[in-house]
Amino acid sequence: VIGIDWGSSGFRAYRLSETGAVVARRTAASGIASLTPTDYAAVLQQQIGDWLHDELSSPVLLSGMVGSRQGWREAPYVECPANMADLVTQLCPVDLGAGRSAQIVPGLSCRTADGIPDVMRGEETQIFGLDLPAEATLCMPGTHSKHVQVRDGRIAGFATAMTGEVFSLLKSHGLIAAMLAPADSKPEELDTAAFETGLTLSGQPGGLLHHIFSVRTRRLFNELSAEAAAHYLSGILIGHELRATAWTGQVVIVGTGVLAMRYRKAFAFLGIDADAAPEDAAATGLYRLGQLAARRTP
Amino acid sequence: VIGIDWGSSGFRAYRLSETGAVVARRTAASGIASLTPTDYAAVLQQQIGDWLHDELSSPVLLSGMVGSRQGWREAPYVECPANMADLVTQLCPVDLGAGRSAQIVPGLSCRTADGIPDVMRGEETQIFGLDLPAEATLCMPGTHSKHVQVRDGRIAGFATAMTGEVFSLLKSHGLIAAMLAPADSKPEELDTAAFETGLTLSGQPGGLLHHIFSVRTRRLFNELSAEAAAHYLSGILIGHELRATAWTGQVVIVGTGVLAMRYRKAFAFLGIDADAAPEDAAATGLYRLGQLAARRTP
Numbered sequence: 001v002i003g004i005d006w007g008s009s010g011f012r013a014y015r016l017s018e019t020g021a022v023v024a025r026r027t028a029a030s031g032i033a034s035l036t037p038t039d040y041a042a043v044l045q046q047q048i049g050d051w052l053h054d055e056l057s058s059p060v061l062l063s064g065m066v067g068s069r070q071g072w073r074e075a076p077y078v079e080c081p082a083n084m085a086d087l088v089t090q091l092c093p094v095d096l097g098a099g100r101s102a103q104i105v106p107g108l109s110c111r112t113a114d115g116i117p118d119v120m121r122g123e124e125t126q127i128f129g130l131d132l133p134a135e136a137t138l139c140m141p142g143t144h145s146k147h148v149q150v151r152d153g154r155i156a157g158f159a160t161a162m163t164g165e166v167f168s169l170l171k172s173h174g175l176i177a178a179m180l181a182p183a184d185s186k187p188e189e190l191d192t193a194a195f196e197t198g199l200t201l202s203g204q205p206g207g208l209l210h211h212i213f214s215v216r217t218r219r220l221f222n223e224l225s226a227e228a229a230a231h232y233l234s235g236i237l238i239g240h241e242l243r244a245t246a247w248t249g250q251v252v253i254v255g256t257g258v259l260a261m262r263y264r265k266a267f268a269f270l271g272i273d274a275d276a277a278p279e280d281a282a283a284t285g286l287y288r289l290g291q292l293a294a295r296r297t298p
Numbered sequence: 299v300i301g302i303d304w305g306s307s308g309f310r311a312y313r314l315s316e317t318g319a320v321v322a323r324r325t326a327a328s329g330i331a332s333l334t335p336t337d338y339a340a341v342l343q344q345q346i347g348d349w350l351h352d353e354l355s356s357p358v359l360l361s362g363m364v365g366s367r368q369g370w371r372e373a374p375y376v377e378c379p380a381n382m383a384d385l386v387t388q389l390c391p392v393d394l395g396a397g398r399s400a401q402i403v404p405g406l407s408c409r410t411a412d413g414i415p416d417v418m419r420g421e422e423t424q425i426f427g428l429d430l431p432a433e434a435t436l437c438m439p440g441t442h443s444k445h446v447q448v449r450d451g452r453i454a455g456f457a458t459a460m461t462g463e464v465f466s467l468l469k470s471h472g473l474i475a476a477m478l479a480p481a482d483s484k485p486e487e488l489d490t491a492a493f494e495t496g497l498t499l500s501g502q503p504g505g506l507l508h509h510i511f512s513v514r515t516r517r518l519f520n521e522l523s524a525e526a527a528a529h530y531l532s533g534i535l536i537g538h539e540l541r542a543t544a545w546t547g548q549v550v551i552v553g554t555g556v557l558a559m560r561y562r563k564a565f566a567f568l569g570i571d572a573d574a575a576p577e578d579a580a581a582t583g584l585y586r587l588g589q590l591a592a593r594r595t596p
Contacts, residue, residue, distance in 0.1 A: 116502075117515040162510055174467055209539050213460050
């Protein structure tokens with residue numbers, strides 16, 4: 001299987017052996033935000049033309065925002081609850097030229113009891129790359145974090161929180177931005193005390209729209225340094241995000257790097273046991289979906 | 299009394315009779331955001347030099363962001379609970395030239411039980427211009443809305459919600475901005491159905507960071523028009539703001555125009571009786587503080 005995780009800002013390709021091991025990987029900055037529909041086939045040839053040439057009979061799977069309305073071709077949203085087989089029935093073909101095609105993995109949608117819809121693209125492939133517990137709630141931190149209910153190998157439902165985007169907006173514009181140190185040059189060095197003060201505040205009355213104003217007032221009274229302010233704000237926002245979800249079953253943080261580390265600290269501070277998922281979940285998910293697809297269409 | 303409500307973006311001067319009637323008013327766009335400390339005396343001469351010349355013995359009071367660190371001179375914050383007399387003891391003089399001075403009304407501060415500070419500047423003057431009920435909670439909509447507890451003529455405490463600023467950030471940048479009609483050409487024509495759908499959602503589980511993502515998903519599934527989306531978002535944010543406060547005593551909306559109308563609709567939808575305050579509260583507050591100050595320093 002050749003699998004590609006193709007998102008808004010990045011391209012990650014995996015060449016996978018018959019047993020699902022990652023034989024080779026390539027990454028590029030060719031996210032879909034910089035491409036038009038006619039560019040995609042050429043980018044694939046440029047990035048992994050040699051793989052495609054070597055493996056003429058391997059299924060090629062694409063997942064992520066490449067299947068959005070702004071991507072190569074809009075793939076459907078499969079409704080939850082959904083398992084891998086449900087995804088494979090709605091793969092969406094795109095033409096690679098020379099009579100060959102690739103398949104875009106569909107996204108997932110779900111609705112709350114009130115009928116409010118939610119969507120994901122790309123995360124479903126990561127999720128099916130995990131060894132899923134029978135009952136779990138996954139936390140996938142990001143610009144748009146996902147909290148995902150998993151039951152017996154199916155994705156039962158999920159909710160998106162715009163935590164990362166709101167953090168970025170508040171850091172870049174307006175009143176709070178003016179209260180922060182100009183650049184967070186070492187984001188990996190978390191100011192734990194400030195972060196945890198923000199987490200604590202998120203559990204108090206008053207609501208998020210009130211709590212964030214305290215970045216200004218605590219700076220004004222010199223109770224918070226310009227350097228610590230972004231960490232404090234991050235704690236307020238992540239605290240609100242995590243407190244709004246019921247963390248049932250086994251809790252698993254799916255993600256790596258600085259952001260996943262912050263979420264691990266937040267869960268620990270809130271007294272919720274959370275495990276960490278392995279790194280190559282997307283590659284494994286693409287492999288498993290590719291295997292299933294190959295069995296369906298021999 | 300000559301009273302000036304001088305905020306970040308505007309200048310409103312009132313010439314007040316001995317009984318507190320507004321004899322004349324002048325407004326200008328000379329907000330403090332466009333001024334440096336050396337500009338203020340000249341702006342006053344330019345805008346109301348004739349009033350100052352005619353009324354040599356009248357107290358001149360300034361309120362609002364003119365007393366902030368970014369204003370003419372930083373006036374202190376008086377701690378809550380506070381009444382008018384507490385404000386008058388900490389008036390902050392500025393020099394108008396020719397041996398004359400004006401007085402800046404101090405701001406107010408308070409702290410939650412956890413010690414998180416909050417501040418206001420300008421609203422305290424509006425509040426003391428009202429005929430205050432013995433026990434009331436005031437709602438002062440704005441870029442930074444204030445919810446103010448009033449008890450027996452004192453401001454007991456208050457909380458700021460950044461509703462207006464967050465609305466503006468989400469409308470101007472990022473994922474949600476791309477979902478809205480380019481310009482809200484008729485903000486006074488509220489789409490009540492969309493606004494109330496947002497108010498309803500704000501009472502559901504999931505939290506604000508999740509709820510705002512539904513602007514995207516409902517647009518994606520064509521369940522919300524580009525024109526209605528901003529009104530829906532406004533309902534979500536105002537709903538979260540209002541639901542986070544305990545509205546005890548008489549509820550009074552202090553404000554005018556389109557925004558106050560939205561808040562009136564929101565309170566009605568949430569089943570909370572709310573009255574509306576008169577328009578000239580700032581002028582009356584400046585008059586009352588000026589009278590008190592004149593009695594102190596004859």
